[in-house]
Amino acid sequence: MESFLRLFTDPGPASFVNFKFLPKYTPYFVSGIMNTLALSVVSVILAVLPALLLALMRLSRSKAVQRVSGAYIAVFRSTPLMVQLAIIYFGLFNAIKLPNVTIGFIRLNSFIPFVVALALNSAAYVAEIFRAGILAVDSGQMEAARSLGLPKGKAMKLVILPQAIKNVLPALANEVVTMVKESSVCSAYGMAELMWAARNVAGTTGISIGPFVLVAAIYFCIAFPATKGIEAIERRMRRGDQR
Amino acid sequence: MATSDKLITVSHVTKEFSGGSVRALNDCSLEVSKGEVVTIIGPSGSGKSTLLRCLNLLEVPNSGTITFDGTVITDPGCDIDLHRRKMGMVFQHFNLFPHMTVLRNITLAPVELGLKSQEEATAQAKALLERVGLADKADEYPIRLSGGQKQRIAIVRALAMEPEVMLFDEPTSALDPEMVGEVLDVMKELARDGMTMVVVTHEMGFAREVGSRVIFMDSGHIVEENTPQEFFAHPKEQRTIDFLSKVL
Numbered sequence: 001m002e003s004f005l006r007l008f009t010d011p012g013p014a015s016f017v018n019f020k021f022l023p024k025y026t027p028y029f030v031s032g033i034m035n036t037l038a039l040s041v042v043s044v045i046l047a048v049l050p051a052l053l054l055a056l057m058r059l060s061r062s063k064a065v066q067r068v069s070g071a072y073i074a075v076f077r078s079t080p081l082m083v084q085l086a087i088i089y090f091g092l093f094n095a096i097k098l099p100n101v102t103i104g105f106i107r108l109n110s111f112i113p114f115v116v117a118l119a120l121n122s123a124a125y126v127a128e129i130f131r132a133g134i135l136a137v138d139s140g141q142m143e144a145a146r147s148l149g150l151p152k153g154k155a156m157k158l159v160i161l162p163q164a165i166k167n168v169l170p171a172l173a174n175e176v177v178t179m180v181k182e183s184s185v186c187s188a189y190g191m192a193e194l195m196w197a198a199r200n201v202a203g204t205t206g207i208s209i210g211p212f213v214l215v216a217a218i219y220f221c222i223a224f225p226a227t228k229g230i231e232a233i234e235r236r237m238r239r240g241d242q243r
Numbered sequence: 244m245a246t247s248d249k250l251i252t253v254s255h256v257t258k259e260f261s262g263g264s265v266r267a268l269n270d271c272s273l274e275v276s277k278g279e280v281v282t283i284i285g286p287s288g289s290g291k292s293t294l295l296r297c298l299n300l301l302e303v304p305n306s307g308t309i310t311f312d313g314t315v316i317t318d319p320g321c322d323i324d325l326h327r328r329k330m331g332m333v334f335q336h337f338n339l340f341p342h343m344t345v346l347r348n349i350t351l352a353p354v355e356l357g358l359k360s361q362e363e364a365t366a367q368a369k370a371l372l373e374r375v376g377l378a379d380k381a382d383e384y385p386i387r388l389s390g391g392q393k394q395r396i397a398i399v400r401a402l403a404m405e406p407e408v409m410l411f412d413e414p415t416s417a418l419d420p421e422m423v424g425e426v427l428d429v430m431k432e433l434a435r436d437g438m439t440m441v442v443v444t445h446e447m448g449f450a451r452e453v454g455s456r457v458i459f460m461d462s463g464h465i466v467e468e469n470t471p472q473e474f475f476a477h478p479k480e481q482r483t484i485d486f487l488s489k490v491l
Contacts, residue, residue, distance in 0.1 A: 143301055144338035144397075148352035148404060149328035158355060162342050 025201045032197030040179035043118035051126035076124035088117040114186045133168035170234040251275040256307030267293040269463040280440045282450035285460035299330045331401030335413040337393040339385040346381040371399040391422030411442040
């Protein structure tokens with residue numbers, strides 16, 4: 001009990017209240033936040049097109065096409081992201097030489113493997129979001145479009161998808177929030193995002209708890225308001241939708 | 244009647260749902276000539292909507308053939324999209340595209356299929372809207388319209404493809420009673436102008452006054468067909484008599 005209490009009172013290295021690494025190491029956390037946000041936003045954006053393709057494949061008439069998409073989704077949803085990351089990072093990008101280019105604060109050669117891995121993972125989840133969004137569009141919409149003589153592809157593109165995408169925007173935004181948290185696994189392979197900043201600062205200063213408490217607070221301050229904001233937008237969209 | 248007058252020929256069509264456990268249509272045969280207004284009536288679940296939806300292959304029959312304008316559209320090799328352009332369809336629940344303005348709803352198919360330029364399509368849409376008394380609604384979204392207005396727009400959307408036949412699937416069933424009249428009026432005018440129409444309806448008044456032929460369906464069969472005068476005055480089949488005694 002006493003040793004537990006000391007976690008909060010003792011100013012030593014293993015303490016919840018020891019933030020002495022600040023302000024010296026603040027830049028680590030700032031660039032960590034930027035990298036985390038870049039990773040999550042870019043990976044979900046990159047996931048959108050493959051996810052749309054996977055969703056359409058799952059809704060295809062051909063059983064074989066359905067199965068290819070189903071298999072992809074099953075593999076990525078039924079294995080840990082950490083493992084996928086390892087395989088893609090050490091396997092795929094071992095063979096590919098990336099250019100040593102920096103865009104803004106993003107160093108492409110270290111950024112790309114992670115963003116690709118996260119995007120491939122996210123595509124499986126976003127595909128299911130899209131599929132649900134497409135199925136949620138009233139079947140009469142497709143019938144009306146086809147009855148006018150529009151081929152299936154055109155009907156999908158002009159009539160179904162615009163309505164489906166509006167339906168799935170909140171879920172897509174939630175996927176970004178999920179990615180903000182999930183992208184912390186990238187720290188294991190040296191991606192300098194938020195979690196990596198905490199590990200690095202803890203390792204350098206020997207202050208073992210404080211940096212992690214700080215990043216927990218930062219993750220929370222990003223994810224919680226974002227989730228609440230998305231819920232509010234969703235409620236407003238539903239009000240506008242009443243027919 | 245010359246064979247060239249036959250627009251639609253349905254021959255021994257059977258349609259099953261749920262892997263054969265439900266037989267919605269049982270050996271139905273039917274002919275529709277140019278300029279005819281055929282009304283299909285019958286109790287719920289009798290297969291009348293299924294029969295109508297088979298005409299433009301929204302439902303694909305399990306057996307039998309459907310010929311439209313000389314082409315067997317039930318042939319697997321037939322490009323149904325081309326024939327659907329010539330068959331306007333109006334649904335019970337309107338099925339307007341909610342994310343498009345009224346004008347875009349109407350011009351979408353003619354423009355996207357390359358049949359008209361946007362300007363031509365817009366001019367035609369405005370003329371059609373004028374005809375149904377909704378010229379001022381061109382830039383509204385469907386959500387802002389009443390049921391009767393939506394259904395008139397849906398009719399205009401189908402007419403914009405300049406179809407040879409109009410298929411109506413219970414077009415007034417989802418409407419508030421005071422809006423039924425405005426939709427029926429548009430349909431009557433279409434009939435007067437010589438449009439070929441197949442109408443699934445519960446409106447016996449429409450079947451009697453506007454229809455040139457009435458088809459009565461029950462449990463997937465075409466039970467009886469006749470001119471409206473004969474059909475309502477002297478029904479032959481017992482099932483027809485039972486049905487009419489309930490609805491009239």
